[in-house]
């Protein structure tokens with residue numbers, strides 16, 4: 001692959017000189033997988049992929065996953081349109097809080113790909129924060145606290161804790177199922193996860209879906225979670241990307257959190273998102 005340029009000290013790299021519309025060799029695919037695990041977020045500019053090309057790129061990293069509780073394209077259940085219309089003023093935005101996608105599933109996605117179609121001239125950036133760097137620099141007392149501890153994740157907060165207030169419209173362009181008892185049941189994940197291939201450890205807690213630590217109440221867990229969130233979303237561990245139409249970004253959902261900014265009322269923003277699971281080890 002031609003060239004890789006790091007975007008910040010801890011997270012993100014730009015891959016330059018690759019055309020994802022062309023056949024992708026095994027060697028290039030291996031390089032992409034290695035780069036993703038090294039940098040957690042990769043951006044490739046000027047691609048303008050159609051959906052088939054986007055899916056072909058996505059499966060380099062893992063099998064495509066249809067996401068529950070969010071409406072996919074009518075013509076393809078593996079693709080979501082992340083859309084906010086220009087007329088959707090003062091609404092929420094999909095992913096508008098630090099999170100790891102669908103961490104409340106028993107088997108959360110391994111990562112996602114976004115392909116930018118229509119982007120506001122100003123705003124609509126996405127941020128990612130390295131949970132590897134966050135874990136490595138976690139203060140000693142918190143590191144001891146999370147060691148070997150499980151946390152509880154629930155889908156409900158998306159519809160309850162983080163639902164827009166009653167006087168504020170929800171984002172109308174993305175239909176989410178809310179109040180589904182299956183999404184709302186408690187799922188346990190380790191607070192620190194280990195990548196089975198590389199042994200890399202990362203924090204796996206997020207303000208949308210993590211409700212508490214196991215064997216602790218929400219009230220008891222809250223001050224500790226807040227302290228961890230303050231640390232793990234520090235700008236030091238983050239990159240913030242401004243999109244251009246044609247950009248493709250892939251990220252590892254287990255190694256970083258992400259956040260969609262909501263600062264572009266009056267402009268239309270459309271990206272297509274595909275999601276992948278982890279390939280079973282050979």
Ligand code: SIN
Pocket residue numbers: 082094095096112125126258259260261271273
């Ligand atoms: C998301 O996948 O959470 C949405 C990200 C974005 O729209 O920037």
